Amino acid sequence: MTQTHSAGADAGADGYPRLGLFIAGAWSEGTGGRSEPVINPATGGTLGLLPHAGTADLERAATAAAAAFERWSRTPALERKRVLNRAAALLRQRIDAVARILTLEQGKTLAESRGELAAAADIFEWYGDEAVRLYGRLVPSRLPNTEHRVVREPIGPVAAFCPWNFPALTPARKIAGALAAGCSIVLKAAEETPGTAMALVEACRDAGLPDGVLNLVFGNPAEVSEFLIPHPAIAKVSFTGSIPVGRRLAAMAADGVKPCTLELGGHAPVVVYDDCDLDEVVPMLAGAKYRNAGQVCIAPSRFFVHGAVYERFIDRFAAHAAAIAVGDGLDPATGMGPMANARRVAAMERLVGDAQERGHAVVTGGGRAGNRGFFWQPTVVRASDDDSLLMTEEPFGPVAPIARFDDDADLVRRANRLPFGLAAYAFTGSRSRARWIGQALKAGMVGVNSLAVSLAETPFGGVKQSGYGSEGGTEGLDSYLVTKLITETVPGP
Incomplete structure (x- = not known):
């Protein structure tokens, strides 16, 4: 993968990118003044230093997502489809280079990394195709000259949190589902595996996604979630991770009456x-x-x-x-x-x-x-x-x-x-x-x-303490939409 952004222009000798945040369409090292090493789990060596977002960076990300939502939510579904399909094609073109990054930072075999990236591309493509099928319905009216229209609208800017075990597949579900529905997103990807998340963002940007629709931040997980989830710009939360953390995030979201999708642990x-x-x-x-x-x-x-x-x-x-x-x-x-x-x-x-x-x-x-x-x-x-x-x-x-x-x-x-x-x-x-x-x-x-x-086409989610809501399939797309009834009476005989 060719790195063209300022944070990643100086890739290391092993092909690992220079790390950064992506906010409002631009890469940066943020204003937090903190960083952490990204470790190669096969050697214990340091791959790079990951900058943490400061409060100002998180505010910029949320604000950018809110502003971009106004434009992206009105973008025709056919154009959203085209962007997601182009992103899928770019991921497939870059699969070998990105697979190396994924293996370096996460550890799985190159064959598994390639398979995961191929599945992530499938998710972008499937959600792109599904974006043009967000149908509503007409409900027969009891009254003359009256029409009941049920429409599906994007819920708003999303805060999404991802773990390190599938650093391409899990973010792809959240990014593609949100974008297909017409939502913008602030993604807090895993600090252990930032390079793969950056590659997904690059593919979306190069596919023509407007600035601010997708923002990528890293940092102390508790600090990031405690800032983003209550933020007035954020309308929905999606989290994949442990049960204890999921409980805390769900409680924060409930305090603001914000819906959650939780994919938690199992056995x-x-x-x-x-x-x-x-x-x-x-x-x-x-x-x-x-x-x-x-x-x-x-x-x-x-x-x-x-x-x-x-x-x-x-x-x-x-x-x-x-x-x-x-x-x-x-x-x-x-x-x-x-x-x-x-x-x-x-x-x-x-x-x-x-x-x-x-x-x-x-x-x-x-x-x-x-x-x-x-x-x-x-x-x-x-x-x-x-x-x-x-x-x-x-x-x-x-x-x-x-x-x-x-x-x-x-x-x-x-x-x-x-x-x-x-x-x-x-x-x-x-x-x-x-x-x-x-x-x-x-x-x-x-x-x-x-x-x-x-x-990509089937729902992914659990019951009991394994969470609620689904990602994948039409159910995954539904989680980024709200239902609106429009009753319209037309004057006339």
């Missing part, structure tokens, strides 16, 4: 029956579990395997895990990159340590890998009860607890026992059982004999 159960094809299912689930070093909110993370196939499943799954080549994501031979930061390594130590203290056997892995960076071995644990930290807290890492079940009724209770409900999965060769288990699992997204629950 996805995956049910494996004895009538499924293990030769097909085991590689599929192992690939999904260890993708992005397990740092995936919808990853299968609590395994319940029927007793008749439990030993065969766990042996095969452990063999797949042990065969994964762990290393720098830039190396084509790598099958799994590092974890994103030292905090995640410490979390794995705590979870695996608790399991071992409870007598759960580690089948493979179970410790750090290498002597630099934030690597953890792909790990498999025999879960002999459901009360360990591994079975009650989202691991968000490459550790798979595998438990046994023998009774369907007890299985459903165990799978649904946690206060989370983002994703769930089940694999069976029985059509009737497939239909039954899909309805029995309590989650916002359920995959039965499939892992395809995250697509």
